[in-house]
Amino acid sequence: MSVLSDVLDLVFRRTMKSPATPAGDSRSLADLIDELLSSKGEISGLVTAQRILDRYAAMNDTEKAAFFGYLADDLDIDHALVESTLEPLWKKPDQRAYDAFMAAVEPRRQELARRLNRVPNATRQLVEMRADLLRLLPPDDPRMRIDCDFRHLFASWFNRGFLVLRRISWESPADILEKIIRYEAVHAISSWEELRRRVAPEDRRCFAFFHPAMPGEPLIFVEVALTKGIASSVQALLSEVHPPLAADQADTAIFYSISNCQPGLAGISFGNSLIKQVVNDLAAELPQLSTFATLSPMPLFSRWLSGQGLSPERLTNPQLLCAAAQYLMSAQRDGGRHYDPVARFHLGNGALVHAVHADADLSERGQRESCGVMTNYLYDLSSIEQNHERFANQRQVNASQQVRTLAQSFQSIGGLQDA
Known part of the structure; x- marks a missing residue:
């Protein structure tokens, strides 16, 4: 399956670059979506999906809000179809009736998202699409019901089983380090030197979750200080002159900053898994650690x-x-x-x-x-x-x-x- 996927990806990329591929497509976005949802061919579906994503990326905010209205109204649940499948399910709850009911209660926009997600790098684009949704529409807007579909899909796509924990060090790629500076949401990092103080010393750690579909984008990260005793001042932890401590001399791990990196994944919980995984990894690396605690703000x-x-x-x-x-x-x-x-x-x-x-x-x-x-x-x-x-x-x-x-x-x- 991996080889087949690689071959299809190669063919898709060549198709998109081929001179035979039209530079423009005069069809409406609704027509492209209808074609994608009815498409049976893998390559033709990928090409259409890419065009939809490109069309969305070129939209201004007003057009994006209208697009969300289209998803909410034109690709919504067919209530009459749901009602027609419910009675057979009650009368005879066999697999056929159940399958028909489940197909009816799923809005077509969920299948649209799945088909769009087949395009290379589409997962990141769909996460950004949800970020646009949360940014542009108020919570009580009727169109916001489509966020239920995003959350439903993302909860599966970003399941803990797919996440990869990586340590961020001073030797990590520069683009990743730059994103740590940009995404830090608790205690701002003002310079590269300040970042170095947080990830380079032996008594400092930084860990992040990544997803295979977004390998260059941290989803959430936690910064850790290895100390003797439980810390009571964040300024002391972040001081430029804090005395270095050998990692094997620490008895406590202090989690002093946890930052979510992707606005489009708001409400998709990673923190629970992140902390537990980091605790387990640190306990295995440094068995003398006896205390795991945070130094946390109280923002309200x-x-x-x-x-x-x-x-x-x-x-x-x-x-x-x-x-x-x-x-x-x-x-x-x-x-x-x-x-x-x-x-x-x-x-x-x-x-x-x-x-x-x-x-x-x-x-x-x-x-x-x-x-x-x-x-x-x-x-x-x-x-x-x-x-x-x-x-x-x-x-x-x-x-x-x-x-x-x-x-x-x-x-x-x-x-x-x-x-």
């Missing part, structure tokens, strides 16, 4: 404080820590989801809230978003699954005794509610 903490009628400027550090513990233990959105997205991510992965630290992020962003407070989430390998189940099923936040005590003190600190 300042907003939550304001919603509680509290003024961050008038709170002392002890009061801030009590408020931060309360925020991590109890703050929820409508529907019972945890208020903080970073907390939601780590608690959902099975971590527990280990500690909170004042003056942990002195950057302008850290002061603005979280009053400089950061938290450690601890990944205890013996309790990850149990913690995950409790958080997922009961919304129970697992935390150290220190954090629970701080949260209990939140209401009792004199003058806090009048600050």
